[in-house]
Structures are given as C-alpha cells and as structure tokens.
Amino acid sequence: xxxxxxxxxxxxxxxxxxxxxxxxxxxxxxxxxxxxxxxxxxxxxxxxxxxxxxxxxxxxxxxxxxxxxxxxxxxxxxxxxxxxxxxxxxxxxxxxxxxxxxxxxxxxxxxxxxxxxxxxxxxxxxxxxxxxxxxxxxxxxxxxxxxxxxxxxxxxxxxxxxxxxxxxxxxxxxxxxxxxxxxxxxxxxxxxxxxxxxxxxxxxxxxxxxxxxxxxxxxxxxxxxxxxxxxxxxxxxxxxxxxxxxxxxxxxxxxxxxxxxxxxxxxxxxxxxxxxxxxxxxxxxxxxxxxxxxxxxxxxxxxxxxxxxxxxxxxxxxxxxxxxxxxxxxxxxxxxxxxxxxxxxxxxxxxxxxxxxxxxxxxxxxxxxxxxxxxxxxxxxxxxxxxxxxxxxxxxxxxxxxxxxxxxxxxxxxxxxxxxxxxxxxxxxxxxxxxxxxxxxxxxxxxxxxxxxxxxxxxxxxxxxxxxxxxxxxxxxxxxxxxxxxxxxxxxxxxxxxxxxxxxxxxxxxxxxxxxxxxxxxxxxxxxxxxxxxxxxxxxxxxxxxxxxxxxxxxxxxxxxxxxxxxxxxxxxxxxxxxxxxxxxxxxxxxxxxxxxxxxxxxxxxxxxxxxxxxxxxxxxxxxxxxxxxxxxxxxxxxxxxxxxxxxxxxxxxxxxxxxxxxxxxxxxxxxxxxxxxxx
Amino acid sequence: xxxxxxxxxxxxxxxxxxxxxxxxxxxxxxxxxxxxxxxxxxxxxxxxxxxxxxxxxxxxxxxxxxxxxxxxxxxxxxxxxxxxxxxxxxxxxxxxxxxxxxxxxxxxxxxxxxxxxxxxxxxxxxxxxxxxxxxxxxxxxxxxxxxxxxxxxxxxxxxxxxxxxxxxxxxxxxxxxxxxxxxxxxxxxxxxxxxxxxxxxxxxxxxxxxxxxxxxxxxxxxxxxxxxxxxxxxxxxxxxxxxxxxxxxxxxxxxxxxxxxxxxxxxxxxxxxxxxxxxxx
Numbered sequence: 014x015x016x017x018x019x020x021x022x023x024x025x026x027x028x029x030x031x032x033x034x035x036x037x038x039x040x041x042x043x044x045x046x047x048x049x050x051x052x053x054x055x056x057x058x059x060x061x062x063x064x065x066x067x068x069x070x071x072x073x074x075x076x077x078x079x080x081x082x083x084x085x086x087x088x089x090x091x092x093x094x095x096x097x098x099x100x101x102x103x104x105x106x107x108x109x110x111x112x113x114x115x116x117x118x119x120x121x122x123x124x125x126x127x128x129x130x131x132x133x134x135x136x137x138x139x140x141x142x143x144x145x146x147x148x149x150x151x152x153x154x155x156x157x158x159x160x161x162x163x164x165x166x167x168x169x170x171x172x173x174x175x176x177x178x179x180x181x182x183x184x185x186x187x188x189x190x191x192x193x194x195x196x197x198x199x200x201x202x203x204x205x206x207x208x209x210x211x212x213x214x215x216x217x218x219x220x221x222x223x224x225x226x227x228x229x230x231x232x233x234x235x236x237x238x239x240x241x242x243x244x245x246x247x248x249x250x251x252x253x254x255x256x257x258x259x260x261x262x263x264x265x266x267x268x269x270x271x272x273x274x275x276x277x278x279x280x281x282x283x284x285x286x287x288x289x290x291x292x293x294x295x296x297x298x299x300x301x302x303x304x305x306x307x308x309x310x311x312x313x314x315x316x317x318x319x320x321x322x323x324x325x326x327x328x329x330x331x332x333x334x335x336x337x338x339x340x341x342x343x344x345x346x347x348x349x350x351x352x353x354x355x356x357x358x359x360x361x362x363x364x365x366x367x368x369x370x371x372x373x374x375x376x377x378x379x380x381x382x383x384x385x386x387x388x389x390x391x392x393x394x395x396x397x398x399x400x401x402x403x404x405x406x407x408x409x410x411x412x413x414x415x416x417x418x419x420x421x422x423x424x425x426x427x428x429x430x431x432x433x434x435x436x437x438x439x440x441x442x443x444x445x446x447x448x449x450x451x452x453x454x455x456x457x458x459x460x461x462x463x464x465x466x467x468x469x470x471x472x473x474x475x476x477x478x479x480x481x482x483x484x485x486x487x488x489x490x491x492x493x494x495x496x497x498x499x500x501x502x503x504x505x506x507x508x509x510x511x512x513x514x515x516x517x518x519x520x521x522x523x524x525x526x527x528x529x530x531x532x533x534x535x536x537x538x539x540x541x542x543x544x545x546x547x548x549x550x551x552x553x554x555x556x557x558x559x560x561x562x563x564x565x566x567x568x569x570x571x572x573x574x575x576x577x578x579x580x581x582x583x584x585x586x587x588x589x590x591x592x593x594x595x596x597x598x599x600x601x602x603x604x605x606x607x608x609x610x611x612x613x614x615x616x617x618x619x620x621x622x623x624x625x626x627x628x629x630x631x632x633x634x635x636x637x638x639x640x641x642x643x644x645x646x647x648x649x650x651x652x653x654x655x656x657x658x659x660x661x662x663x664x665x666x667x668x669x670x671x672x673x674x675x676x677x678x679x680x681x682x683x684x685x686x687x688x689x690x691x692x693x
Numbered sequence: 694x695x696x697x698x699x700x701x702x703x704x705x706x707x708x709x710x711x712x713x714x715x716x717x718x719x720x721x722x723x724x725x726x727x728x729x730x731x732x733x734x735x736x737x738x739x740x741x742x743x744x745x746x747x748x749x750x751x752x753x754x755x756x757x758x759x760x761x762x763x764x765x766x767x768x769x770x771x772x773x774x775x776x777x778x779x780x781x782x783x784x785x786x787x788x789x790x791x792x793x794x795x796x797x798x799x800x801x802x803x804x805x806x807x808x809x810x811x812x813x814x815x816x817x818x819x820x821x822x823x824x825x826x827x828x829x830x831x832x833x834x835x836x837x838x839x840x841x842x843x844x845x846x847x848x849x850x851x852x853x854x855x856x857x858x859x860x861x862x863x864x865x866x867x868x869x870x871x872x873x874x875x876x877x878x879x880x881x882x883x884x885x886x887x888x889x890x891x892x893x894x895x896x897x898x899x900x901x902x903x904x905x906x907x908x909x910x911x912x913x914x915x916x917x918x919x920x921x922x923x924x925x926x927x928x929x930x931x932x933x934x935x936x937x938x939x940x941x942x943x944x945x946x947x948x949x950x951x952x953x954x955x956x957x958x959x960x961x962x963x964x965x966x967x968x969x970x971x972x973x974x
Contacts, residue, residue, distance in 0.1 A: 256864075257838065257863050257864045258862075258863045258864065259862070259863070259864040259865075287860075287861075287862040287863070287864065287865075289860045289861045289862075289863075291861075292858070292859065292860050292861065294857060294858070294860040295860065296860050296862055296869050303829045303831065303869060303937070304829075305829060305856075305857040305858055305860055305869055305870070305871040306857065307857055310857070313827070
C-alpha cells in the first residue's frame with residue numbers, strides 16, 4: 014500500500030525484501046534433469062489423496078452459505094461428517110500457516126513466524142522471512158561487467174536464492190517411500206525444495222517473485238502520469254506523450270536487473286504505442302510484435318526477451334506480460350502486468366524438477382507464475398477500479414482452473430495438492446461482512462462485492478463437486494483453508510502504543526528503523542503480529558536482562574496489551590501469546606517474544622509492520638485492502654472438508670501432514686506434533 | 694514500378710507456376726525433413742551439372758593442375774630455397790584463378806537458386822495459422838502524413854473472425870486488424886479501400902501450405918522475396934499488406950533452419966555425385 018507519508022507498508026516491504034530474492038542466480042544453477050512426463054505409479058499401495066487448498070476460505074461464511082443451500086457439494090461433505098473448522102497458526106499469516114501444513118508442526122520447527130523477520134544483530138533490520146538471496150562472491154572485471162566462474166580453479170560463487178523454511182516437509186517421507194506427490198502453486202516453497210528420490214513434483218506458489226524480484230510490479234503509462242517515473246508500492250507510473258498519435262519518446266518497459274554488471278541496473282525494452290481515437294483502440298509495437306487492443310481489452314500473454322549480454326556471452330532471459338488498454342481518450346491509460354517468469358523458458362527455478370514447468374507450459378501455454386497473481390496493488394493504488402480488479406482476478410482463476418484440469422489429467426495416484434489463491438486475494442479487497450461503513454465503498458458497492466466473494470465460493474463448490482465426481486470413491490479428498498477472514502476496519506499501531514507507554518524512547522520517536530534510542534527502548538513491534546524485547550545478549554543494543562527482568566516485562570506487556578480498548582470500549586486484542594509457551598522446536602532463534610492476536614475487525618496498522626509510528630494508536634483503515642486474517646488464532650480458523658468422516662474434535666493445520674501420511678500407511682514422524690484427523 | 698521490378702514480377706509468374714507444379718507434390722505430401730532432403734538431394738547434382746556448363750571447366754582444370762604442380766614442387770624440392778619461396782606464391786595465384794573462374798558461374802547460379810529459395814521459403818519459413826489462432830494483418834497505404842485516409846474495411850469471411858480493428862497508425866500510414874482463424878481455408882482476405890478492392894492470400898490449416906506473409910509494393914527486392922502474390926502497382930492506394938504467421942519449429946524444415954539444412958544436404962549430395970558427373974569445382 015503506497016502511503017503519502019513516504020513510509021513503506023507491509024507489501025511494499027515484502028516487495029523490497031523480495032528484491033533480495035532476485036531469483037536468477039538460483040535458477041540458473043538448476044541442473045537436475047527430469048526424465049520425461051510419462052505417467053508413473055507409486056511404489057506400494059496405489060493410494061490416492063487429493064488436497065485442495067483454498068486460501069482464506071472462511072468457516073463462518075461457508076456455514077452460512079451451506080445453510081442457504083448455496084454450496085451443495087461442500088454441504089454434502091458436511092452432512093456426511095466431513096466438515097470441521099481447522100485451527101490455524103500463531104499468527105494466522107499464510108507463510109506461517111502453510112509452513113505448519115508442510116511440516117506437520119508449528120513455527121518452532123520451520124522458523125517462519127511472520128512475513129517479516131528482523132536481524133537482531135543489526136538491531137531489528139527487517140527481511141523477508143521465506144527466502145533470502147545470498148550474494149555471489151568473487152568475480153573478474155571486464156569493462157562494466159563482472160565475470161563469475163564457479164568452477165575450479167576460479168571458485169567464484171554465484172548468487173543464489175535459498176528457502177529459509179526449516180525442518181522436513183512431509184512430502185519427503187512420501188518421496189522416500191516411493192509415493193508420488195504433485196503440488197501445484199504450493200505456498201511457502203520458493204525456491205522449491207529438491208526431491209531426493211525423484212517422486213515429487215512441485216510448482217511454487219505464494220512467495221515466488223516476478224522478474225523484477227518483487228511480489229509483482231505492474232507498470233502503468235498514462236497521459237496524466239508523473240513526468241518522472243514514480244515507484245509506488247507494487248507498481249510504477251510513467252507519463253506518455255503522443256505526437257501524431259504515436260508515443261514519443263518511445264516508452265520503456267523495465268525488466269529484470271542485469272546482475273552481470275558491476276553496478277547492476279535494470280534492463281529495459283523500448284516500445285511504441287499508436288492510438289486511434291476514432292476506433293478507441295491502440296496498437297502496441299514491442300520487439301517486432303504488434304498488439305491490437307480495444308479500450309477495455311486485455312492482450313494475451315506476450316513474450317519479452319531481456320538482454321543480459323556480457324562480453325563473449327550472449328545471455329538473454331525470457332519474461333511474459335499482458336497489456337491492458339484501460340482508456341484511449343481523453344486520458345490514455347495503459348496497464349502492463351508484472352513481468353512473470355516465462356513458463357515455457359524459465360530463467361529461474363520455480364518448479365521441482367526444473368523442467369516440470371515446461372511440461373505444463375507445453376499443454377497450457379503461458380500463465381501467471383508469480384506467487385501473488387491477483388494484482389491487488391493495482392487496486393490499492395487506484396490503477397484498477399473494483400470491476401477491473403475483479404476481471405483480472407477472474408482471468409487468474411480461469412488459468413488456475415485450466416491448471417487444475419492439467420493436474421487431474423496427469424494424476425494417477427499418490428498425493429495431488431492444488432492451491433487456489435483467489436479466495437484470499439479477492440477477499441482482502443472485496444470481503445465486507447458487516448453493515449458498518451466500508452473504508453472505501455458505499456454500502457451498496459460493499460454488498461455487491463461481498464456477493465462477488467460468495468459467487469467465488471460457489472464456483473469453488475462446483476470445482477469440488479467435479480473432483481468428488483471423478484475421485485470421490487477412489488481417493489481421500491481434503492478441502493482445506495489456512496485461515497478464515499474478517500473485516501479490517503481499525504488499525505492498531507503497536508509501536509505508537511509502546512511509545513506512549515514508555516517502552517520506546519524517546520517520546521518523539523517516529524520509527525524503530527530510524528530514530529529510536531535503543532539504550533532506553535525495552536520493546537518494539539515489527540512485522541504484522543510480532544513484538545520483540547530489546548533483549549541483552551540477543552539484540553545488538555539490548556538492554557533488557559534475561560531472567561526476571563525479561564519475565565516481568567513480558568507479563569506486564571501481555572496484561573497491558575490485552576486490556577487495550579477502542580474509543581467505543583471494544584476490545585482490540587484478543588490474546589497476546591508468549592513465544593516461549595506456544596513455540597517449541599529447534600528453529601525458534603528468530604521468533605518474536607510476543608505474538609499479538611487481534612480481535613476481528615482489528616489488525617496491526619500499516620505503519621506497524623515496518624516499525625513506523627503515528628500520532629494515534631487506533632485509527633481507521635482507509636485502504637481498499639479492507640479485510641484481513643492477521644488476527645488472533647481463535648478469531649480466524651480455517652475450514653476442513655473431507656469425503657471421509659472427520660473424528661478429531663479440534664483439528665489444526667499441523668494435523669494435515671500426519672493425516673496424509675497415515676492415509677498412505679506411513680508412520681507419523683517424531684518431528685510432527687499433529688495426528689490424523691480421522692482418529693479421535 | 695520500375696523495369697527491374699516488372700521483370701521480377703514476370704519471372705515470379707513463371708517460378709510460381711513451376712514452384713506449384715514441382716514443389717507441391719513432395720512438400721504437401723511428405724514430412725518436412727523428407728521433402729527438404731529429397732529436394733536438396735536432387736538439387737545438389739542438378740546445380741553441379743549447371744555449374745559444369747556455365748563455368749570454364751578447362752580453365753578450372755588448368756588452375757587446379759598448376760596448384761597441384763606447385764604442391765608437388767614444394768614436396769620434391771623442399772631443400773631448394775628458391776622453390777620454397779616461389780611455390781606458395783604460385784599456389785596463392787592458382788587459388789585466386791580458381792576463385793575467379795568460379796565467381797561468374799556462382800553469380801549466374803545465384804539467380805535461379807534465390808528464385809528457388811524464395812519458392813521453398815513459401816513452404817518452410819512459416820506455418821499456416823491453425824483454427825483458433827490469432828494474428829495481425831497490416832496494410833500500408835500510399836501517401837504521406839497529410840494525405841487523406843481512404844475508408845478501409847475488411848470483408849467478413851467464414852474462415853476468419855475479425856477480433857479487433859481496423860486500427861490506424863497515423864505516423865506510419867498503416868491500418869491493422871487482429872483476426873482469429875476459424876476454419877481451414879486458402880481463400881484470400883478481401884479489403885475495400887476507397888473504391889478499390891484488394892486481396893491478400895491467407896493460409897489456414899495443418900501441415901504444409903504455401904504461406905505468403907507479404908503482398909508487396911513496387912520495390913524489386915520485396916517482390917523478389919515475396920513472389921507468391923502480384924505486387925501492388927505504384928498508383929494503388931495500397932502499398933503492401935502483411936500477415937504475421939507463426940514460425941515453424943523444426944531443425945530440418947522449420948523457420949530459418951530449413952535453409953541451413955538445404956545447403957548442407959545439397960552440398961553433401963553434390964559431393965557424392967561429383968565423381969560421376971566429372972565436374973571440376
């Protein structure tokens with residue numbers, strides 16, 4: 014979310030953090046070769062387990078719609094005993110939740126506690142929690158370029174992107190047992206973890222960057238755009254001038270950064286736009302291709318070639334984008350989607366094995382490959398209208414449905430996991446389950462777009478119906494979500510609260526990343542739900558002594574935070590969890606000390622995520638991002654449906670991996686804390 | 694249209710007739726690699742024979758004999774300083790003479806070979822559209838930026854669906870359409886440009902069809918390399934019409950690679966037949 018005050022918000026931070034996840038070092042190293050796409054049968058019993066992950070599917074709305082007969086297929090499962098709420102993670106953020114799913118255990122085992130972590134040695138320097146890019150080491154200079162030779166005797170190290178998630182993912186046990194697993198759009202698995210035995214295929218989902226290294230950067234050209242190109246959270250805007258109805262000077266599309274340069278800089282592609290006012294259409298000329306668009310029309314995926322040439326090496330990478338002609342006159346506006354990795358010729362590894370993506374592309378052509386496919390930033394930044402965002406999200410869903418057809422066509426046995434992001438990223442923008450005033454829409458519009466979410470649930474109900482018809486009597490089918498959803502009406506600025514209560518000094522401090530006096534600051538907030546003590550021996554400038562001082566401070570903070578009330582007396586924070594009570598495992602080094610669980614309707618403020626402070630502790634959310642799930646674990650459970658009766662009374666995400674392994678007749682490893690949902 | 698363009702247009706009429714007659718059976722009826730191999734295998738010896746009769750074989754033989762003599766001298770009199778100095782010079786002169794005697798026949802052969810390549814390119818360089826595929830049609834109009842724009846329309850046909858257009862590019866005096874192929878067809882697209890009706894060939898189908906990307910204007914170079922359709926006259930309101938076709942993916946008969954394969958295969962074939970045909974090259 015772009016903020017006028019110039020501070021970064023969560024998504025902007027994520028984008029910038031993911032710039033560190035410039036993927037191309039990692040992908041270029043990919044050497045595993047996948048033999049073929051022939052169908053395979055798993056070793057041992059040919060069991061089938063299908064898991065459909067529907068991000069953010071909410072139990073409250075689902076139950077209401079089932080009661081109204083609007084979700085007949087889900088209701089069929091419920092009536093057969095195959096429905097329950099599914100406990101989410103602490104905190105209920107997608108990377109944390111899906112990592113719980115993957116490990117069958119909590120964050121203490123996988124080390125993902127928030128979208129954003131901090132480096133205590135650098136005194137709360139934030140970074141992206143799921144992946145990190147390790148810079149290369151050593152090179153030869155050749156003019157403006159650097160030459161890296163990663164073999165003997167040179168021994169240079171190429172940059173590479175590493176998955177930070179720790180622990181053993183449950184598919185490794187399937188892999189070892191010779192049971193095939195197929196994952197499509199798996200969250201929190203970028204870059205995809207390698208398969209040791211070759212029985213695992215995975216297309217990375219949430220967390221996969223676009224070719225600019227972020228979570229998706231659109232490019233927008235308009236006659237009323239800024240004279241100097243302006244970056245805004247998740248996008249960039251430029252002005253377009255016309256001479257004789259042709260853009261002049263030519264426009265520049267920004268591509269991936271050329272890291273072969275000693276001073277890396279982005280690649281660019283020049284292109285021309287010709288407009289025809291009478292036809293209300295335009296022609297885009299780019300790299301020898303002509304694209305004709307009427308006003309309001311989207312192009313198909315266009316392949317782009319980015320030149321990363323260096324001395325004695327002709328190096329190109331391929332990307333794909335779509336153009337959307339929003340308006341021809343009076344204000345010409347052209348949207349260009351984030352430049353996605355070309356699935357037919359990927360420059361980076363986004364699947365395991367690396368050739369899996371090419372196999373898919375041979376049948377399906379080109380499609381979105383970034384983790385965040387619905388361009389919510391374009392809506393938040395008012396590049397898209399609500400209707401345009403809904404249309405773009407609809408195209409994404411159609412691509413996913415095509416991918417699902419591919420997945421089922423190539424599925425014989427073993428595990429099939431398929432993920433839908435639509436319910437999450439559309440709910441963030443369109444969910445409004447209340448008669449209260451919506452942050453940006455009229456009551457009628459809010460109702461209209463909430464109905465859009467309901468229709469989306471109905472579409473997915475039909476998808477589940479189709480899967481049940483095909484596999485209902487042959488496979489164990491799970492339909493699950495990682496969390497539910499809630500309105501996001503009020504923002505709580507944790508750091509402002511800490512400052513006002515004397516935990517952050519000085520009293521005029523504006524950001525924990527800028528002007529905090531660490532010699533007098535005892536606690537700070539970073540990320541969406543995390544609160545950290547400035548602990549001596551852990552933080553670089555820590556002052557809180559471990560032991561009784563720490564214990565006393567934690568108890569005080571918990572009791573004070575849980576007592577916070579809004580101006581109308583409403584409770585703001587449902588529960589503050591102590592990490593030492595709720596997390597266990599070998600990967601707790603970066604865990605926050607406290608996890609703030611908000612009540613429905615509340616969430617950490619946009620500024621809180623990166624340590625910013627505002628004048629007020631509680632303020633209205635004025636963003637199009639009007640719903641969220643980063644609340645308390647008890648407030649936003651997910652759903653679990655199955656075609657087998659669920660026996661567990663209060664199953665949670667950590668029970669899913671044990672349930673899947675048990676269905677294949679495998680033992681539950683000691684590293685997992687969950688148990689099968691089919692057992693009491 | 695200048696004289697050269699008119700001559701090439703006339704020649705194109707001839708080569709189109711020959712090309713359709715000679716190339717259609719092998720290319721349309723066989724797989725790409727096989728047809729290109731057969732054509733190359735036949736063309737190699739044919740070109741060799743052609744070379745034999747348009748080159749000065751006795752002069753070539755003399756140049757080769759001289760070169761052999763100098764090489765022999767080098768071998769026999771390697772202890773002689775003067776021979777060691779003179780023989781390489783003689784070899785170099787012989788090579789130059791060989792080149793000189795080859796240039797004229799090669800230049801003469803360039804014309805028929807280029808005409809043949811232009812005909813073969815119609816088959817191999819691009820593939821026809823498949824039903825369901827989209828493409829862009831671009832019409833270049835005569836005149837300058839101040840000239841009035843004629844009314845331009847594309848007539849509807851069952852074979853294609855007009856999806857976008859016409860869209861005018863004022864700075865380039867172009868009119869563009871996006872079309873979607875609906876069914877296999879070799880029927881042309883028909884345009885109404887003012888009071889003039891013009892046509893452009895269109896190929897929709899599977900396998901191999903003659904694919905003409907451009908109907909050219911009066912430039913001899915364009916007419917030479919786009920031989921399939923009659924060029925527009927200089928006074929026509931339309932300067933040219935082009936259609937973007939998909940590239941054909943094949944190492945032996947695909948876009949660009951087919952030429953490489955043709956030269957390699959015909960060269961191998963020529964070398965195999967050379968001893969039998971007694972050609973000096």
